Amino acid sequence: MRESLLLLLAKLTGKDFRRELRIIDSIHGGETDLKDFIEKSLSDLLVHAHGKVRYYKPLLEKAGVVKGGKIDLQNFSKIDLLRRRNLQDNFRDLLPYDIAKRKYYSDTTGGSTGRPVRFVRDLSSYRWAKATEFFYYDRFIGVNEMQAKKVLVWGSARELLHGVGIRERIIHYLTNSLYLNAYLLDEREVLKFIQKMNGYRPDILKGFPSFLHIIGSYLLSKGLEVHSPKAIISTGETLTAYRRKVIEDAFGSKVYNFYGAREAPSIAGECKNGSMHIFSFNNLVEVLDEEGNAATEGSLGRVVLTPLHNYAMPLIRYEIGDVAKAKYGRCNCSPILPVMGEVVGRNTEFVLRRDGSLLSGEFFEGVFRVEDWVREFQVIQEDYDLLRILVVPKERNNIDLSIPQEKILRAMKGDCKIKWEIVDEIPRPPSGKHFYVKSLIS
Numbered sequence: 001m002r003e004s005l006l007l008l009l010a011k012l013t014g015k016d017f018r019r020e021l022r023i024i025d026s027i028h029g030g031e032t033d034l035k036d037f038i039e040k041s042l043s044d045l046l047v048h049a050h051g052k053v054r055y056y057k058p059l060l061e062k063a064g065v066v067k068g069g070k071i072d073l074q075n076f077s078k079i080d081l082l083r084r085r086n087l088q089d090n091f092r093d094l095l096p097y098d099i100a101k102r103k104y105y106s107d108t109t110g111g112s113t114g115r116p117v118r119f120v121r122d123l124s125s126y127r128w129a130k131a132t133e134f135f136y137y138d139r140f141i142g143v144n145e146m147q148a149k150k151v152l153v154w155g156s157a158r159e160l161l162h163g164v165g166i167r168e169r170i171i172h173y174l175t176n177s178l179y180l181n182a183y184l185l186d187e188r189e190v191l192k193f194i195q196k197m198n199g200y201r202p203d204i205l206k207g208f209p210s211f212l213h214i215i216g217s218y219l220l221s222k223g224l225e226v227h228s229p230k231a232i233i234s235t236g237e238t239l240t241a242y243r244r245k246v247i248e249d250a251f252g253s254k255v256y257n258f259y260g261a262r263e264a265p266s267i268a269g270e271c272k273n274g275s276m277h278i279f280s281f282n283n284l285v286e287v288l289d290e291e292g293n294a295a296t297e298g299s300l301g302r303v304v305l306t307p308l309h310n311y312a313m314p315l316i317r318y319e320i321g322d323v324a325k326a327k328y329g330r331c332n333c334s335p336i337l338p339v340m341g342e343v344v345g346r347n348t349e350f351v352l353r354r355d356g357s358l359l360s361g362e363f364f365e366g367v368f369r370v371e372d373w374v375r376e377f378q379v380i381q382e383d384y385d386l387l388r389i390l391v392v393p394k395e396r397n398n399i400d401l402s403i404p405q406e407k408i409l410r411a412m413k414g415d416c417k418i419k420w421e422i423v424d425e426i427p428r429p430p431s432g433k434h435f436y437v438k439s440l441i442s
């Protein structure tokens, strides 16, 4: 009943993704060649971008991707990268002439660096993202995403203020989801969460790892029992090894990392072997070094994406602002889908040293993890030689900054001042995403 209602609704709104799912299945099953599919999709997208999107016409011709009306994919890597600021400055020019005839919706992303980025997605892109997600749950986790009971832990300041709308409530009911807004996560909220988990007994628990980590730490410190879902999906923020371990220990379930972004959803997902499989029938993924070449295996590089199915606003070679470890090769669980290395953070989630090298949030996590008195922390890099570090202590009378101070100065090679601030809580941005580290140096 619930499912047929959902299908009817999907058909009426153009969101029925069964055709896309059939294509994905035929790629994964080996009946459709992935490389052919990507080349065809990419060529179609480039023809569209060249013919109908003002921003791309000169760019694609300059790169030699379009020559005499023909597409030459050999030159794809010569196309200038599309940066977030290009998106901010050229919003109109990135829309196709025939945008009015298309079904699309607009959205914004990225509050962490100040100015939000506005973008547009069409229904085709929506269907591909949903089909990809369904495929991932089904083939990689062994759960039917439509039927599975889900608890979603999100943090949104907007919904906290305005409440969850009736439309969202109906969707949550139809999709078997229980939604928990964890924006203000205090002890009372955590206890409420545990009660709901034990009452609802979901197959899937999904959410930001920072929230799941806070809940997990609480469960472990109090020795509380909680329902173990079949799988926990971490999404929306960087999943560090430490967060993963706490969450897995607390819930007794495996954590799967799912990588996506609002402007480019369903990018890659983790398999049982721990490899991040790229859903390259949905988004092309490149990891590039400083010179713009493919980063060498094991080194850090910038993530560059090309969503293949969004014609309402083509994003071609879009530098999304994430940093990932380059990794190539295959994983034997699904030899058809390529793999990528772990996404280690937003490019703003690093402290920049004067010599150009990066210090990741994971380093700072390591420093504070062993300090029993620290509940939470955040490092804000004001300048090359000035770090402002906020610390939330468990108890006010048990604070010792000497060892963290010494370790951080050593890592910064001495050339740095630290301004410590002992606070009651770390303010979260409206998106609810938590950053260990935020660099204000661009």
Ligand SMILES: [Zn+2]
Pocket: 271, 272, 273, 274, 275, 277, 331, 332, 333, 334
């Ligand atoms: Zn695998």
